[in-house]
Amino acid sequence: MARLELDGKTYELPVVVGSEGERAIDISSLRKDSGYITLDESYGNTGSCISNITFIDGEKGILRYRGIPIEELAEKSSFVEAAYLLIWGKLPTTEELSTFSALLTKHEMLHEDMRFHFEGFPPNAHPMAILSSMINATGCFYPQVLGDGHEQFLMQAARLISQVRTIAAFSYRKSLGLPNIYPKPTYKYTANLLHMMFSEPYQDFELLPEIVQALDLIFLLHADHEQNCSTATVRIVASSKANLFASAAAGVCALWGPLHGGANQAVLEMLEQIHQSGDNGSKFIEQAKVKNSGKRLMGFGHRVYKNYDPRARIIKKKCDQLLAALSKKDPLLDIAKRLEEAALSDSYFTERKLYPNVDFYSGIIMRAIGIPINMFTVMFAIGRMPGWIANFKEILESLDGHISRPRQIYNGPQDNHYIPIGKRK
Numbered sequence: 026m027a028r029l030e031l032d033g034k035t036y037e038l039p040v041v042v043g044s045e046g047e048r049a050i051d052i053s054s055l056r057k058d059s060g061y062i063t064l065d066e067s068y069g070n071t072g073s074c075i076s077n078i079t080f081i082d083g084e085k086g087i088l089r090y091r092g093i094p095i096e097e098l099a100e101k102s103s104f105v106e107a108a109y110l111l112i113w114g115k116l117p118t119t120e121e122l123s124t125f126s127a128l129l130t131k132h133e134m135l136h137e138d139m140r141f142h143f144e145g146f147p148p149n150a151h152p153m154a155i156l157s158s159m160i161n162a163t164g165c166f167y168p169q170v171l172g173d174g175h176e177q178f179l180m181q182a183a184r185l186i187s188q189v190r191t192i193a194a195f196s197y198r199k200s201l202g203l204p205n206i207y208p209k210p211t212y213k214y215t216a217n218l219l220h221m222m223f224s225e226p227y228q229d230f231e232l233l234p235e236i237v238q239a240l241d242l243i244f245l246l247h248a249d250h251e252q253n254c255s256t257a258t259v260r261i262v263a264s265s266k267a268n269l270f271a272s273a274a275a276g277v278c279a280l281w282g283p284l285h286g287g288a289n290q291a292v293l294e295m296l297e298q299i300h301q302s303g304d305n306g307s308k309f310i311e312q313a314k315v316k317n318s319g320k321r322l323m324g325f326g327h328r329v330y331k332n333y334d335p336r337a338r339i340i341k342k343k344c345d346q347l348l349a350a351l352s353k354k355d356p357l358l359d360i361a362k363r364l365e366e367a368a369l370s371d372s373y374f375t376e377r378k379l380y381p382n383v384d385f386y387s388g389i390i391m392r393a394i395g396i397p398i399n400m401f402t403v404m405f406a407i408g409r410m411p412g413w414i415a416n417f418k419e420i421l422e423s424l425d426g427h428i429s430r431p432r433q434i435y436n437g438p439q440d441n442h443y444i445p446i447g448k449r450k
């Protein structure tokens with residue numbers, strides 16, 4: 026129990042302890058008992074749920090999906106297997122994995138009428154706008170799967186994970202004015218995405234295993250990250266009993282911003298800008314340290330990690346391996362490494378515990394694969410889909426069933442009155 030003294034009264038508040046020893050004070054009866062609410066504007070100290078999916082220890086730089094360290098999954102698993110683990114809470118047997126893979130293949134085609142929706146977007150529309158609109162539209166094409174129940178949920182989850190990839194590829198092709206390439210059922214998940222993006226009707230894209238593995242790893246590393254901005258959004262939308270497609274579409278919108286998933290695009294833009302200006306990075310670092318300069322070292326810092334993001338370490342290694350395998354040299358990788366080195370020996374960054382996050386090196390891998398910058402955040406969204414679905418499922422199955430609805434402290438005018446328009450100053 027925690028004890029809180031307010032206005033001469035003592036309130037006892039239960040302490041909740043998670044399976045990894047994380048502690049929270051349960052204030053759910055505080056307002057009823059005392060009339061007070063708590064205030065925590067950007068939720069830095071607020072636990073919004075008890076979840077069994079993903080554990081992060083930001084101080085120690087630990088990330089685990091369903092208890093399994095991200096390093097183990099990165100080395101031994103695949104994106105589709107990790108998706109199963111996140112959504113169903115356990116590693117699949119051989120049979121379960123092949124059934125799940127078969128379902129993904131079965132649902133990879135979009136409803137043919139969805140083609141016309143793509144035609145309605147202007148050629149320069151951002152693919153994240155197309156992605157969120159088309160995910161929501163998908164729900165309209167399959168109303169039969171929108172009901173409750175295990176079977177329906179399975180169909181929705183498989184359709185969403187599978188089709189988000191087809192939508193992404195079609196929006197990329199649309200932005201270049203190229204004909205759509207339909208999925209090939211013989212290809213595995215990530216290979217199929219690359220095929221739909223980069224093959225031509227007259228020539229298949231060469232699926233180098235190093236490229237397929239690197240992109241699959243990026244998806245796996247992005248697959249869940251507990252209560253970040255987009256996942257919290259998905260949970261809030263789901264709590265109103267909106268369907269999975271609507272909830273995931275909202276997640277895409279939340280992910281888009283440069284402080285969240287949009288950071289991978291912003292990192293590459295920053296590195297290109299530094300490269301073109303001839304700066305070795307030191308000028309940019311100085312600007313990023315000035316509070317109102319409008320600049321931040323993108324790909325650095327994290328609300329939860331106050332240590333090196335474990336995903337960044339894995340991605341950095343993969344980045345070196347991929348460029349070596351493709352015999353490519355990328356000046357932006359050199360700039361990124363110089364920036365990292367400079368920031369990690371600068372007291373501004375060390376005192377604030379700002380380290381590279383998942384987005385710092387992922388863009389260099391995607392650039393080496395040939396994915397254009399404006400598709401980077403779409404790749405993040407494809408990867409995050411299983412996490413959103415797993416969190417949606419937790420809400421669906423929660424016994425509580427309450428709608429998420431924060432309170433506020435009102436600080437606006439009091440005793441204001443309506444003034445007829447002619448008498449207003």
Ligand code: CMC
Binds near residue numbers: 250253313328
């Ligand atoms: N460059 C320079 N200064 C920074 C940076 C940065 N990247 N990040 C934080 N700071 C400073 C910030 O100005 C503040 O300084 P002060 O204490 O003097 O006011 C202090 O560090 C704390 O920052 P904050 O904005 O209060 O921290 P936050 O937890 O609200 O924000 C963050 C976390 C990720 C939004 C922020 O670090 C940031 O904007 N980073 C750059 C964008 C980025 O890479 N985002 C991707 C996050 S990882 C992918 C994902 O999960 O979305």
